[in-house]
Amino acid sequence: MNSTSLKSFLTSHLNVDEQDILTLLSHCTTKKVKKDTFLLRKNERCSHTFFVEKGLLRQYSIDEKGKEHILAFAPESWFVTDRESSYFNAPSAYYIQALEDSQIVLIDENFIQGLSEKVPSFTNFNNRLLHNHIRHLQRRVNTLLSDSAKERYLQFIKTYPDILIRVPQTMVASYLGITPESLSRVRRELARKNQVNYLGASSRGIKKNTP
Amino acid sequence: MNSTSLKSFLTSHLNVDEQDILTLLSHCTTKKVKKDTFLLRKNERCSHTFFVEKGLLRQYSIDEKGKEHILAFAPESWFVTDRESSYFNAPSAYYIQALEDSQIVLIDENFIQGLSEKVPSFTNFNNRLLHNHIRHLQRRVNTLLSDSAKERYLQFIKTYPDILIRVPQTMVASYLGITPESLSRVRRELARKNQVNYLGASSRGIKKNTP
Numbered sequence: 281m282n283s284t285s286l287k288s289f290l291t292s293h294l295n296v297d298e299q300d301i302l303t304l305l306s307h308c309t310t311k312k313v314k315k316d317t318f319l320l321r322k323n324e325r326c327s328h329t330f331f332v333e334k335g336l337l338r339q340y341s342i343d344e345k346g347k348e349h350i351l352a353f354a355p356e357s358w359f360v361t362d363r364e365s366s367y368f369n370a371p372s373a374y375y376i377q378a379l380e381d382s383q384i385v386l387i388d389e390n391f392i393q394g395l396s397e398k399v400p401s402f403t404n405f406n407n408r409l410l411h412n413h414i415r416h417l418q419r420r421v422n423t424l425l426s427d428s429a430k431e432r433y434l435q436f437i438k439t440y441p442d443i444l445i446r447v448p449q450t451m452v453a454s455y456l457g458i459t460p461e462s463l464s465r466v467r468r469e470l471a472r473k474n475q476v477n478y479l480g481a482s483s484r485g486i487k488k489n490t491p
Numbered sequence: 492m493n494s495t496s497l498k499s500f501l502t503s504h505l506n507v508d509e510q511d512i513l514t515l516l517s518h519c520t521t522k523k524v525k526k527d528t529f530l531l532r533k534n535e536r537c538s539h540t541f542f543v544e545k546g547l548l549r550q551y552s553i554d555e556k557g558k559e560h561i562l563a564f565a566p567e568s569w570f571v572t573d574r575e576s577s578y579f580n581a582p583s584a585y586y587i588q589a590l591e592d593s594q595i596v597l598i599d600e601n602f603i604q605g606l607s608e609k610v611p612s613f614t615n616f617n618n619r620l621l622h623n624h625i626r627h628l629q630r631r632v633n634t635l636l637s638d639s640a641k642e643r644y645l646q647f648i649k650t651y652p653d654i655l656i657r658v659p660q661t662m663v664a665s666y667l668g669i670t671p672e673s674l675s676r677v678r679r680e681l682a683r684k685n686q687v688n689y690l691g692a693s694s695r696g697i698k699k700n701t702p
Contacts, residue, residue, distance in 0.1 A: 426560040
């Protein structure tokens with residue numbers, strides 16, 4: 281739950297000149313938002329990528345029956361956006377909402393696209409963001425197709441090591457695409473086998489994923 | 492099932508100079524492959540994006556119990572690749588296989604990356620491919636999380652209008668993440684309501700998606 285500034289994230293994770301980073305940051309806006317604030321609502325056009333410096337966001341859809349489905353959580357150091365909406369200039373099918381009081385950097389998508397056509401280090405930066413997004417989504421599709429409830433839960437803990445203690449169980453079940461009852465069963469089973477304690481920290485050394 | 496050359500696809504879909512298209516094509520290889528040929532196997536490194544000029548590919552994984560899970564079909568005019576493997580230089584978790592005798596263009600990923608850092612029209616081309624990929628995967632995650640078997644099936648027909656008559660039902664079920672029995676039930680129900688005939692063509696005017 282440590283906060284990470286976008287500047288230090290870019291400096292440590294990407295091979296981008298400091299001057300280029302400062303140019304990018306001068307076009308970003310930092311915003312403090314209260315819990316439950318919406319950064320994007322269905323049918324709005326998404327024009328930013330959101331970087332979470334502190335706090336927690338979620339991206340979700342609501343189906344015709346009013347049920348919520350969580351596509352992604354975005355804790356500290358994660359990016360979240362609806363690229364379908366921003367790139368194809370389409371109304372979004374999703375909501376992006378703060379689940380905690382948060383500090384968010386808004387990165388203008390048009391600015392990034394424009395810069396990535398001119399400055400090679402930004403082409404690389406943008407490319408890396410897009411490939412990370414594809415990697416995450418492809419793994420998510422494969423998990424939803426092939427993994428059992430238990431495997432999905434263990435994968436979730438790897439991806440989001442501290443989210444379990446920050447959101448209600450119903451949201452975890454929604455992300456996993458399983459019922460809250462299945463999630464409770466999996467957690468009881470794992471607790472019985474002492475594989476994962478109640479916080480989700482594994483006794484078998486599950487490592488944190490770098491975004 | 493009409494064949495589409497990569498050249499005519501690029502000319503009609505993308506705003507790229509003809510000279511740049513010819514440069515790209517001079518670095519691509521066209522390959523005729525027999526049904527069942529593997530273009531990628533698990534644990535190999537994926538170094539190409541495959542464009543289907545004629546025929547049909549599938550990308551799939553095999554779980555620990557030996558069960559296959561189809562992430563994507565790629566008929567004529569579709570691109571398919573494992574970007575996680577090619578971009579992050581990682582062993583692939585997937586197989587890419589021809590389901591029919593096919594004609595495929597192999598686009599060298601390193602070449603595309605290099606070109607997209609130098610030539611703006613290729614930056615745009617690459618960007619568009621990546622965003623299309625994200626759009627497809629994001630919709631797939633949302634469908635798997637929120638849609639009923641019937642909704643998934645109708646979405647499938649929109650995405651792949653002619654695949655139903657080209658692959659066994661078990662593969663369609665595998666793609667949809669439902670059992671073959673659920674798929675049969677959905678098809679019977681839709682046939683009874685005369686919503687979708689046996690070829691999958693809807694009487695309510697389902698439109699073909701452009702890739």
